[in-house]
Amino acid sequence: MNAELQTQPSPTALSGLPAHYAAKLGALSGEAASTPSESHHGSRASSNGAASVSLSAAVFDSHKYDSGPLREACAKALQHPQPDKPPVSIELRFLESNLDVHTAALAKGCEAVCVFVNDKISAQVLQELKSLGVRLVALRCAGYNNVDLQAAKLLGIAVARVPEYSPHAIAEHAVALLLALNRKLVRATQRVRDGNFLLEGLVGFDLFGKTVGVVGTGKIGATFARIMHGFGCRLLASDPVRNDALAKELGLEYCDFPVLLEQSDIVSLHLPLTPESWHLINADSIGRLKRGATLINTGRGGLIETEALIAALKSGGVGAAGLDVYEEEEGVFFADHSGTVLTDEKLAWLLMCPNVLITAHQAFLTQEALQQLAVVTVRNLSALANGEVPRQADVDGQRWLAGV
Numbered sequence: 001m002n003a004e005l006q007t008q009p010s011p012t013a014l015s016g017l018p019a020h021y022a023a024k025l026g027a028l029s030g031e032a033a034s035t036p037s038e039s040h041h042g043s044r045a046s047s048n049g050a051a052s053v054s055l056s057a058a059v060f061d062s063h064k065y066d067s068g069p070l071r072e073a074c075a076k077a078l079q080h081p082q083p084d085k086p087p088v089s090i091e092l093r094f095l096e097s098n099l100d101v102h103t104a105a106l107a108k109g110c111e112a113v114c115v116f117v118n119d120k121i122s123a124q125v126l127q128e129l130k131s132l133g134v135r136l137v138a139l140r141c142a143g144y145n146n147v148d149l150q151a152a153k154l155l156g157i158a159v160a161r162v163p164e165y166s167p168h169a170i171a172e173h174a175v176a177l178l179l180a181l182n183r184k185l186v187r188a189t190q191r192v193r194d195g196n197f198l199l200e201g202l203v204g205f206d207l208f209g210k211t212v213g214v215v216g217t218g219k220i221g222a223t224f225a226r227i228m229h230g231f232g233c234r235l236l237a238s239d240p241v242r243n244d245a246l247a248k249e250l251g252l253e254y255c256d257f258p259v260l261l262e263q264s265d266i267v268s269l270h271l272p273l274t275p276e277s278w279h280l281i282n283a284d285s286i287g288r289l290k291r292g293a294t295l296i297n298t299g300r301g302g303l304i305e306t307e308a309l310i311a312a313l314k315s316g317g318v319g320a321a322g323l324d325v326y327e328e329e330e331g332v333f334f335a336d337h338s339g340t341v342l343t344d345e346k347l348a349w350l351l352m353c354p355n356v357l358i359t360a361h362q363a364f365l366t367q368e369a370l371q372q373l374a375v376v377t378v379r380n381l382s383a384l385a386n387g388e389v390p391r392q393a394d395v396d397g398q399r400w401l402a403g404v
Helices: 011-015 019-034 064-079 123-132 149-155 167-182 185-193 219-230 244-250 257-263 283-288 306-315 345-352 367-385
Strands: 043-045 051-059 088-094 112-115 136-139 158-160 211-215 234-238 266-269 293-297 318-323 356-358
Touching (some): 051 367, 064 088, 112 367, 123 149, 136 367, 149 158, 167 185, 167 219, 167 266, 167 293, 167 318, 167 356, 167 367, 211 257, 219 234, 219 244, 219 266, 234 244, 234 257, 257 283, 306 318, 306 345, 345 356
Parallel strands (some): 051 088, 051 112, 136 158, 211 234, 293 318, 318 356
Antiparallel strands (some): 043 051
16 A cells, blocks of 8 residues: 555566556556656745645536535645645646546646546546646545556556545435435425325335344444434444444444345445445345345445346335445436436336435535545645655555555
């Protein structure tokens, strides 16, 4: 995790890569070598008279709700620098476009790019960014499955994320999905607005005494578990890394994943998307699920195999599903498609199901979470301006990811 990055791929490093990496990155080695490794940032006077350093960053997939907090965080970084550090003046170039091979050129003149969950930071994109002089990919999120970390390391581009911002935001949204599904709140609200006050078809169940399976007991999963403990639920958990303190605090029981599926009335997913967790919920695992169980996913869409979920909803194997993420959400979520025909048949089917509730990746969307995302992102950008990135050390507790 703390290994230094190379400024350009070496022949030795390339020889240890799969053929497709060697072919792609080897072709770029000459261009990468000619890219200046020195920062383009300069000095200027801050509003309080102190000398400051500056840099520019292209913010891809930006929206009004995150551009405001980012501007505020930049202003605070300039006015209130970290101890023993110069003030940092950050120029943000806000772009509505997602970052991909077609839009990478928009980062020209910037030393950093700031990206979100549906931006594609592939080896090809990283090559283009390197040629433009970009030295940092700053994720304003915790997940990093959309970044080719191996290519970033070889090209000497640092990658940073926001490891945590508000576990309460995500956990509380998971509970909101669960409650809305269980008590049929969407259907009930629609009925009342239509003047229909009948109660048939709106029967839910008490959460008290139910068994809740928490898959992943990091900070978000632990926060979700505490909330469900408050409802009086029995808690099961599956995680390769046990949180013994949490288990003792809540009476939570760790067990194998199949056992969790077989015994849980509610299963909530709180883990990152990795090659090992891809389609963790599939036809086989759903077959082990307690019949009629409720499934909640506020992690990443790829944790669930959509076709297997649809089959289970049709058969009654899954009683209800609350999804804040969807494996094919790219190009759909974070945009207004109300005037067009939805071409994703699987998503269209899920949206028609009365026992499925979908929100468009909004679990993170609280004031507190947005502020923390902005503060840590600006802190990561400031580290680049201060020349701290090549060491790949912790920056105020935030771990750099390139080189993992």
